[in-house]
Every structure is written in structure tokens, then in C-alpha cells.
Amino acid sequence: MSKSFDIAVIGATGSIGETLVELLEERSFPVGTLHLLASSESAGQSLPFRGKNVRVRTVEDFDFAQVQLVFFAATEAVTLAHASRAHAAGCSIIDLSNGLPSQVPQVVPEANGELLDTLQSPFLIASPSASVAVLATVLAPLRAVLKLQRVNVTACLAVSSLGREGVTELARQTTELLNMRPLEPRYFDRQIAFNLLAQVGSIDEGGYTALEKRLSAELKQVMALPLLKVAATCVQAPVFFGDSLSVSLQCAEVVDVAAVIAVLEAAPGIELIGGNDYPTAVGDAVGQDAVYVGRVRAGLDDATELNLWIASDNVRKGSALNAAQLGELLIKHYL
Amino acid sequence: MSKSFDIAVIGATGSIGETLVELLEERSFPVGTLHLLASSESAGQSLPFRGKNVRVRTVEDFDFAQVQLVFFAATEAVTLAHASRAHAAGCSIIDLSNGLPSQVPQVVPEANGELLDTLQSPFLIASPSASVAVLATVLAPLRAVLKLQRVNVTACLAVSSLGREGVTELARQTTELLNMRPLEPRYFDRQIAFNLLAQVGSIDEGGYTALEKRLSAELKQVMALPLLKVAATCVQAPVFFGDSLSVSLQCAEVVDVAAVIAVLEAAPGIELIGGNDYPTAVGDAVGQDAVYVGRVRAGLDDATELNLWIASDNVRKGSALNAAQLGELLIKHYL
Numbered sequence: 131m132s133k134s135f136d137i138a139v140i141g142a143t144g145s146i147g148e149t150l151v152e153l154l155e156e157r158s159f160p161v162g163t164l165h166l167l168a169s170s171e172s173a174g175q176s177l178p179f180r181g182k183n184v185r186v187r188t189v190e191d192f193d194f195a196q197v198q199l200v201f202f203a204a205t206e207a208v209t210l211a212h213a214s215r216a217h218a219a220g221c222s223i224i225d226l227s228n229g230l231p232s233q234v235p236q237v238v239p240e241a242n243g244e245l246l247d248t249l250q251s252p253f254l255i256a257s258p259s260a261s262v263a264v265l266a267t268v269l270a271p272l273r274a275v276l277k278l279q280r281v282n283v284t285a286c287l288a289v290s291s292l293g294r295e296g297v298t299e300l301a302r303q304t305t306e307l308l309n310m311r312p313l314e315p316r317y318f319d320r321q322i323a324f325n326l327l328a329q330v331g332s333i334d335e336g337g338y339t340a341l342e343k344r345l346s347a348e349l350k351q352v353m354a355l356p357l358l359k360v361a362a363t364c365v366q367a368p369v370f371f372g373d374s375l376s377v378s379l380q381c382a383e384v385v386d387v388a389a390v391i392a393v394l395e396a397a398p399g400i401e402l403i404g405g406n407d408y409p410t411a412v413g414d415a416v417g418q419d420a421v422y423v424g425r426v427r428a429g430l431d432d433a434t435e436l437n438l439w440i441a442s443d444n445v446r447k448g449s450a451l452n453a454a455q456l457g458e459l460l461i462k463h464y465l
Numbered sequence: 466m467s468k469s470f471d472i473a474v475i476g477a478t479g480s481i482g483e484t485l486v487e488l489l490e491e492r493s494f495p496v497g498t499l500h501l502l503a504s505s506e507s508a509g510q511s512l513p514f515r516g517k518n519v520r521v522r523t524v525e526d527f528d529f530a531q532v533q534l535v536f537f538a539a540t541e542a543v544t545l546a547h548a549s550r551a552h553a554a555g556c557s558i559i560d561l562s563n564g565l566p567s568q569v570p571q572v573v574p575e576a577n578g579e580l581l582d583t584l585q586s587p588f589l590i591a592s593p594s595a596s597v598a599v600l601a602t603v604l605a606p607l608r609a610v611l612k613l614q615r616v617n618v619t620a621c622l623a624v625s626s627l628g629r630e631g632v633t634e635l636a637r638q639t640t641e642l643l644n645m646r647p648l649e650p651r652y653f654d655r656q657i658a659f660n661l662l663a664q665v666g667s668i669d670e671g672g673y674t675a676l677e678k679r680l681s682a683e684l685k686q687v688m689a690l691p692l693l694k695v696a697a698t699c700v701q702a703p704v705f706f707g708d709s710l711s712v713s714l715q716c717a718e719v720v721d722v723a724a725v726i727a728v729l730e731a732a733p734g735i736e737l738i739g740g741n742d743y744p745t746a747v748g749d750a751v752g753q754d755a756v757y758v759g760r761v762r763a764g765l766d767d768a769t770e771l772n773l774w775i776a777s778d779n780v781r782k783g784s785a786l787n788a789a790q791l792g793e794l795l796i797k798h799y800l
Contacts, residue, residue, distance in 0.1 A: 280767075282696070284619040284711040286661055300659075301643070308640060324635075325747040326621055326702060326709045328760050328774040333741055337762025337772075346765045359766040361617070361713045363774070367661060368703055374661045376619040376711075378696045406668055412660040425663050427672025430681045431694040432615075437672075439663040439698070 134162035135461055136197040138221075140212065141204025142166035142186050143175050145293055146226060149450035150203055151177050151184075157454060160461065167192055169208055194219035198465060201453055202227050213254075222253035222460055226453050228344065230256050236348045238263050239455045240399050241270035246464060253460060258348040259341065260373060260448025261285045261364070266352040267421045267447065268440055269379075271397040273353070275389040276436065277382035280359040281349065286367040286374045287330060288411065288444050289322065297370055304368075318366070327366035339364060372411025373448060375440040384433045387426065394423055399447065402426070408439060415441040419451055469497035470796055471532040473556075475547065476539025477501035477521050478510055480628055481561060484785035485538055486512050486519075492789060495796065502527055504543055529554035533800060536788055537562050548589075557588035557795055561788050563679065565591050571683045573598050574790045575734050576605035581799060588795060593683040594676065595708060595783025596620045596699070601687040602756045602782065603775055604714075606732040608688070610724040611771065612717035615694040616684065621702040621709045622665060623746065623779050624657065632705055639703075653701070662701035674699060707746025708783060710775040719768045722761065729758055734782065737761070743774060750776040754786055 137154070141147040147168075154161055164179055167189040176183040189208065194200065194216040202209040202225045209229025217223055225234065235245055236258035246253070257263065265283065272278070289296030299317035306313050307323050315321060331339045346360035367374070379385075394402045401420040403409045409422030422441040429435025442448055472489070476482040482503075489496055499514055502524040511518040524543065529535065529551040537544040537560045544564025552558055560569065570580055571593035581588070592598065600618065607613070624631030634652035641648050642658050650656060666674045681695035702709070714720075729737045736755040738744045744757030757776040764770025777783055 282617045282713050286621070286700075304639060305643060308636070308643065320745065320748050324704050325707075325745050326704060327745060328709070328711075328743040328776075333760075333762075336765070337760060338765060343765065359764070359770075361764055361767075361770055361772060363711045363713075363760070363772060365621075365709075365711065369659050369661060372660075374663070374700075376663075376698045376700065378617050378698075408663040410655065410660050410662060413655050425668075425672060425698070427668075429694070429696055430671070430673060430678065432696075435694075435696055437696060437698060441663075 132160060134160040135199050135465065136162045136165070138165040138167055138192065138194070138197045138200045140167045140189050140200065140202050140208060141227070142177055143168050143172040144203060145290060146445055146449045147203040148177060149445050150201060150453060151179055153450055153454040155180055157458070159454065159457065163196070165192065165197060169204065194221050197221055199224070199457060199460065201457070202229060203453070205229070217252055217254060220252050222251060222465060223255070224453050224456050224460070225256040226449055228256070228259070230254060232347070236262065236352050237456055238266040238270070238352050238452060239459055240397070241266035241352050242354060243459055246459060251464060253464065255456060257449065257453045257456060258352055259344045260291060260444045261345050261375060262348040262352060263448050263452040264373065264421050264440055264442040265349055265375065265377070267399050268394070268423055269353060271393050272390060275386060275393050276379065278355060278358060278379060279382055280361070280380040282361040282378040283345070284363045284365060284376045285345070286326070286365045286369070288367065288369045288371050288373055290371050291373070291444050300368055300370060322366060322368055324368060326368070328363070330364045330366050369411060371443065371445070372416045373442050373444040374411050377438050377440060379436040381434045381436065385428050385436045387428050387436070390436060391426060394426065409441040411441040415443050418443055419446055421447050467495060469495040470534050470800065471497045471500070473500040473502055473527065473529070473532045473535045475502045475524050475535065475537050475543060476562070477512055478503050478507040479538060480625060480780055481784045482538040483512060484780050485536060485788060486514055488785055488789040490515055492793070494789065494792065498531070500527065500532060504539065529556050532556055534559070534792060534795065536792070537564060538788070540564070552587055552589060555587050557586060557800060558590070559788050559791050559795070560591040561784055563591070563594070565589060567682070571597065571687050572791055573601040573605070573687050573787060574794055575732070576601035576687050577689060578794055581794060586799060588799065590791060592784065592788045592791060593687055594679045595626065595779045596680050596710060597683040597687060598783050598787040599708065599756050599775055599777040600684055600710065600712070602734050603729070603758055604688060606728050607725060610721060610728050611714065613690060613693060613714060614717055615696070615715040617696040617713040618680070619698045619700060619711045620680070621661070621700045621704070621711070623702065623704045623706050623708055625706050626708070626779050635703055635705060657701060657703055659703060661703070663698070665699045665701050704746060706778065706780070707751045708777050708779040709746050712773050712775060714771045716769045716771065720763050720771045722763050722771070725771060726761060729761065744776040746776040750778050753778055754781055756782050
């Protein structure tokens with residue numbers, strides 16, 4: 131006898147929500163009834179699930195008592211508006227929207243899945259920002275062989291991190307430029323085609339974007355290393371899909387690169403590419419569940435430094451896959 | 466009475482050589498006779514200089530006794546083959562090709578121009594790799610207010626760093642992809658369009674490319690900080706012109722960000738862009754002599770950390786402009 135769960139996905143028409151629905155089918159998630167929900171503007175569309183078309187309905191009048199597990203994959207505002215009601219109706223919630231208070235733990239199964247032991251049903255958990263889900267997948271197993279003190283990361287993010295508008299705009303700008311037509315930026319405030327933007331969103335008085343502050347705070351929480359120093363720069367790259375992270379780690383002791391490589395080779399969810407080859411976002415990671423790691427090397431001037439490169443599918447492990455894995459963990463052990 | 470100098474530019478048909486010739490005219494460099502030289506394959510072309518076309522002749526049979534100053538802007542091999550002969554003929558040499566032995570000092574006027582006082586005519590000096598010329602321009606004045614201990618840089622390099630073939634290949638790949646045609650990489654070994662390549666060139670047994678090792682060694686030499694720790698990753702970006710550097714500095718003392726900003730605003734060769742704006746390679750730096758700096762901010766978790774973003778024209782300040790400035794320094798004070 132196998133148990134099944136009635137599930138709601140909110141924000142089902144966004145790229146992350148849609149990928150999440152695909153993953154629930156692909157991974158044979160034990161779904162009883164699947165409710166696809168969205169704000170009233172997006173409701174009315176249909177998505178395929180197990181050979182049928184499921185109509186997307188409005189979240190506003192949804193009765194959460196019908197389901198046991200809810201994925202919030204819409205905007206922060208939608209989560210803010212409906213999460214309390216869902217939780218009060220007894221639903222466990224997995225949030226992908228950054229819409230829950232910061233007390234709600236961010237969880238990456240490979241890094242701090244055991245944190246769920248300390249929580250109670252109905253669960254309130256969050257899937258962190260894409261860079262953190264990916265970084266934590268790589269750094270968590272390395273805690274066994276590294277005394278991490280500082281993580282320095284330049285995250286070059288795909289335009290799909292901003293949803294479909296980002297993808298459309300990069301394609302439009304690139305076409306205009308190749309056809310020698312004057313560029314009039316729309317979705318981005320300047321040229322993203324054949325360019326790199328040093329800032330994703332507005333900065334605060336300290337000079338940081340919300341994304342960079344999330345990266346630092348969430349990474350420390352997920353890694354359970356509150357004193358870790360994180361230096362983060364999030365850059366918008368002219369790449370449609372797939373994030374690339376240039377990472378430099380500083381440790382309290384000399385790094386044993388061979389031990390690092392052995393750990394990465396054995397760790398779940400990681401594909402290591404070595405020798406004179408290296409992974410790229412487009413060539414390796416996009417469409418894949420694994421996080422790709424390459425260019426693993428000790429510091430040139432400092433044997434306590436470790437440098438590496440990470441390429442990942444920002445929509446999969448960065449978001450939808452991590453949430454699906456959290457759902458699997460919940461239903462297997464706790465619900 | 467103003468003195469003029471007979472000058473040779475070797476590698477005049479390459480993009481850096483061509484830009485150097487433009488700059489010599491633009492900056493009213495006191496050129497008597499200009500000799501444009503190249504290897505026998507490239508000889509025969511002409512370049513405009515002061516309203517006339519100057520024919521590019523072969524370097525092989527050039528009599529260096531005709532000139533006082535030689536810029537080597539061709540390949541390392543060409544420099545290796547002809548620099549001794551030029552120097553023996555009494556020429557001062559400014560090398561842009563990385564073809565001189567590592568004992569020859571790398572010079573960035575803004576950082577260590579005073580090093581020329583310790584050398585003798587005929588001079589042998591080198592212009593460092595583009596990232597170092599740019600980084601040193603920014604970091605050198607900061608030595609007055611920062612006790613620099615570590616420089617962590619992810620340098621996202623334009624394809625024009627690799628010459629015209631890189632530019633042609635990015636354009637070709639992008640067009641193929643937008644027209645939904647299958648991609649067959651030629652000049653790069655994989656897709657560079659809408660992608661980032663984690664490695665520029667082959668790696669050594671330690672995992673580093675020659676470019677990254679040059680960056681580390683040259684930066685320490687130019688900054689006169691032999692104990693500086695440098696963590697470098699050089700990335701190939703799908704950008705035609707202009708390099709973008711994500712930089713994180715660690716210092717021995719708490720960073721005074723206001724003092725840093727004041728120094729950068731006053732420093733020669735730097736354009737600081739602050740507030741909620743930031744510079745980009747394509748939007749600001751390309752075609753400009755200045756190095757653009759933005760996103761200047763203290764560390765989130767560490768007050769001894771300073772982060773910033775640098776955008777520059779890789780062919781100008783990175784290469785040709787730095788060499789032209791070195792030439793100006795030489796003729797003004799030493800030749």
C-alpha cells in the first residue's frame with residue numbers, strides 16, 4: 131500500500147512552477163490530486179500532468195483544507211497573502227518565493243535536510259535562492275574535509291532567473307544588435323546583450339542588492355556556519371539558462387585538494403569535471419538535475435585557499451528541483 | 466623646439482597594434498618617422514597615420530638602427546625573434562606581447578611609473594596583461610588608504626582579448642543559434658554564445674591557466690607587493706569588447722569606504738560611478754581611456770573587506786593605451 135498526497139502548486143504558470151509540475155511527474159511524486167493555482171490574471175491556462183490537462187485556477191478562493199502540501203512558487207506578495215490561511219488549514223508549506231519570514235528555515239536536502247527533525251507538522255520550510263541551493267549542495271559535503279572560513283562568490287546569473295521576460299528581452303536585444311538596429315532597452319534598463327550587468331536589482335545604503343544579502347544570510351543558515359564570511363557579487367550575464375559561479379574558499383587549514391576531489395566525486399547531486407576540461411552552464415548543466423563542478427584548484431599564493439567553478443540549471447536544482455526534493459523528504463519521513 | 470622620435474610598431478595589423486597606431490596619432494605622440502612592421506604573412510597592408518597611408522613591411526629585414534623606440538605588439542614568438550636585435554641596435558623596447566623574460570619589469574604608469582628611474586637607456590619594459598593594467602590603475606592609488614593583503618578577482622574577458630577571430634566567432638555562433646541552426650564551434654572548442662567559459666587556454670598541473678598565473682605574478686610586481694595574495698579566475702564571456710572584473714579585496718585594517726571613494730574620485734585614469742548606478746563594459750568603458758569603477762562597498766560580514774566592479778576597454782587601457790602612456794613617459798623623461 132502506498133500513500134498519496136493531495137498537493138497544490140501556486141504560481142503554476144511561471145517558469146519555476148511549470149518546471150516543478152514537470153518534476154513531480156518525472157520523479158513519480160505520490161500525488162493524489164494536483165491543484166494548480168495562480169493569481170487571477172494567470173488563472174484559466176492549463177498544464178499537462180500525467181497525460182491530462184490540469185486547469186490553473188485562482189488561489190484567492192481555494193480551500194486549502196483539500197490538500198496536505200502546498201508549494202508557493204509565485205511572487206512574495208502571493209505567498210504573503212495566502213500562506214497563513216494554508217498553514218492554518220493544516221497544510222505543510224514549501225516556499226520558493228522568499229515570501230515567508232526569515233525565521234522560517236531555508237533547507238537544501240544535501241546540506242541541512244536533518245533540520246526537518248527539529249520541526250513539527252504542518253511544516254513551514256523555504257527553498258533558498260538559486261545560488262545558495264547550488265553552493266550548499268557543493269559546500270556541505272566539503273565540511274568533512276575543509277574548515278571553511280570565507281566564501282567569495284561571483285554569481286553570473288542567467289536572464290531566466292528573472293522569468294520569461296528576461297529571456298525574451300535578451301533574445302530581442304541580441305537580434306536588434308545583430309541586425310544593426312538601434313537598441314532600446316525595455317525589460318533591463320540598459321544593454322544586456324553582449325554585456326554584463328554588475329547589479330541585479332537596486333542596492334541598499336550599504337551598496338548591496340537584496341539578492342546578495344539573501345545569498346550571504348541563507349548560505350550561513352543552510353550550512354549551519356553562522357560565523358562564515360561571505361563576499362557575494364551577483365551579476366546578470368547574457369546567458370538564457372544556467373548560472374555560473376566563480377567561487378574562492380578560504381579555510382583555517384591547508385586544503386587537501388585530493389581529498390576535496392574524492393568528496394566531490396562521492397557526493398550526491400554533484401557531477402565533477404576535471405582534467406583539462408571544465409563544465410559550462412549551457413553545455414553541461416541546463417536540463418540536468420546535477421550541479422556541475424570544475425576547475426578545482428588550490429590557491430596560487432595560499433595553500434589554505436580553494437578555488438572552483440560551478441555551473442547549474444538555475445530553474446532546476448536552483449529552485450524547482452530543490453523544492454521537489456524537499457517535498458520528497460517531507461512525505462517520506464514526516465507527513 | 467620639440468624633439469621627435471622615430472618609432473617602430475611591430476604587429477601593426479593586429480587589433481592592439483592598430484589601436485596603438487590610432488592612439489599615437491590621437492595623443493599627438495611626437496613621432497618623426499613611423500615604421501609599421503609585421504610578420505611576412507601580414508606585411509603589405511596599409512594603415513592610416515596623420516592623413517597618409519603607411520605600408521606595413523616585414524619585420525625580418527628591418528634595420529632597427531633607424532628608430533629609437535619599438536613597440537612589440539605581435540606574438541610572443543615575434544618578440545623573441547627580434548627583441549635582442551632591436552635592443553642591440555640601441556632601441557628602447559615596450560613589449561605588449563609577453564615575449565620578454567620575466568626579469569623585464571611590467572609597468573603601469575599610474576602604479577609604478579617611477580620604476581623607470583632605476584633603469585637605463587635603451588629601456589626594456591613590458592606592458593602587463595590587460596587585467597593587471599586595469600587592476601593596478603585602480604588598486605595603486607588605494608595603497609594610500611588600504612593595507613592590501615589579498616585580491617580576489619573574477620575577470621570576465623571579452624572575446625576581443627583573443628583578437629579578431631574571437632569576435633568573428635562570437636558573432637557567427639550567435640547568428641547560428643538565433644536562426645536555430647545547429648552549432649559547430651570553430652575558434653572556441655565549445656559554445657561561447659549565450660554561455661560563459663570557465664577557462665581561457667590550457668591549465669597546468671596546478672589547475673591554472675597561463676593568463677591567471679600572469680595576472681597573479683604581474684599584479685604583485687606592478688603593485689610592489691610581493692606578499693600580496695592573489696586569487697584569480699579568468700572567464701571568457703560572450704561579450705565582444707570590454708572586460709568586467711568582479712573584485713574582492715581583503716585588508717589588514719577596517720576599510721574606510723568614504724576615503725576609498727575620495728581617492729578613486731581624485732585618481733588619474735579612473736571614472737567612478739556610484740549611487741544606484743554602475744558601469745558596464747559596453748555601456749561605459751568601450752572606446753574610452755578611463756577605467757570605470759562601481760559598486761564600491763565594504764564587506765557584508767567583514768569590515769576589512771572591500772568589494773568593487775571594474776569595467777574597461779581591454780584593447781585600450783588594458784593594452785594599447787598603457788603602452789602608449791609608457792612611451793610618453795619614456796620620451797618625456799628618459800630618451
